Amino acid sequence: MCLVVGLLLVWPAVHHAAWRAWHFDAWRFGGFAMYTVPKLAVATGLVGEANGGWVSLVPHELPPGVQDALARQKKFRRALGDLARPDPLARAVLALGGLDGVVVVIKEQHLVGTEVVEETRWYRYSLSGLEDLSSGTDFPQEWR
């Protein structure tokens, strides 16, 4: 009983530290941090790589399987934050063929103090292996 209650009292501190690291949904996972941050927009975009160039991938023009993977990625990203890597989405896009790689761009808005800031993360995957090769430091400006 004491151990369980002790864990209950300590866990929210762990939750807060983990939230700062991974930006998951603060309203979940037993941290009692409901009504601390608003649930703002999370947007996911796709950019293909082919023949040394960039290829725009418009979500609603993609096959239903990829659109489902995209919707699932968005849903899990909102709940799990950085812990929800877009690996399954990248696999689904690369399985379409015709691409040497794909970059998944995730833009997340956060209320920090009194300002809304947007954080962008890029996950770059290649055909040779499904790896997160970079964080987008050489990503073209037009896709930022």
Add this chain to the structure above:
Amino acid sequence: MERGHRDLTGWIWAVGRVDPDQGDGVWRALSGLLLIHELARTLQLALVLDTPAAEWRFGLALAVLGCLVLWRWRPALACGLTALAVGVQVIWCFPFVANHLFVEALALALVAVAGPERPLGIAGCRWVAVAVLGWSGLQKLLHGTWVQGSFLASAIAMEEGFAQAFAWLLPSGEVAALVARGQPAPGSGEWALGSAAGLAISNGTWLAEILLAALLLKRRTRRWASWAAVALILGVQLGARELFFAGLMTVLLLSFQRAAWLRRLVPVLVVLDAALIASLAGWLPAWTFN
């Protein structure tokens, strides 16, 4: 106690020991209320979830109903089995699990595990109330979005419930201006409350949560602090409209009171939960059920 040995478990009674003549009554009322609440919760999830199949979801609700019947003869076992049912729902919903499910599972498990040590089970539920209340306030402070009212400002802009509630509490111009700004976005400017009333409410909320949690740990103040906390929880519902959660927290906070108060809550909770389920099923106008 032998020299050199310290009691590392005495702190569990910082939430107070229930009066000996009240222990059984408080425990039975508390356990029964938790089971009633959990039956409604299981029905709620059966109605709103898509997976697993309906027969599993409603089957689990039937199992919890069975536990409610079992409670009459084997209350601790009924609570333990219901805690397992909540665990199943956590698995079904993961990672999209509302914190309420964790609170419900924990409270039921603590009540069950304490078994014949009923004052210990009551203490466990009291600690759950203290933890939820205190950490709700601390998290607001740690996230830094309540000192200048930035969370409330964004909530008023984004959610009709908050705008309607704060229309009564804040200068009308402030609420209208926030609503007109629409969804908070990058470059949308500063999100903060400017009025004295707004800042008082924003800072008063997290301060009250932390203070009341602390006062629940002091013998002289815990009875009225639990009532004040119930009032705070119900007041927050003007904007939050999480009636189901308010019911759960009220049950846990009233574990600090005499058994008679918990027993009085039974018909109230039954009617509230029935109305919320009826609204989910479409038999009554829609409320917020969370």
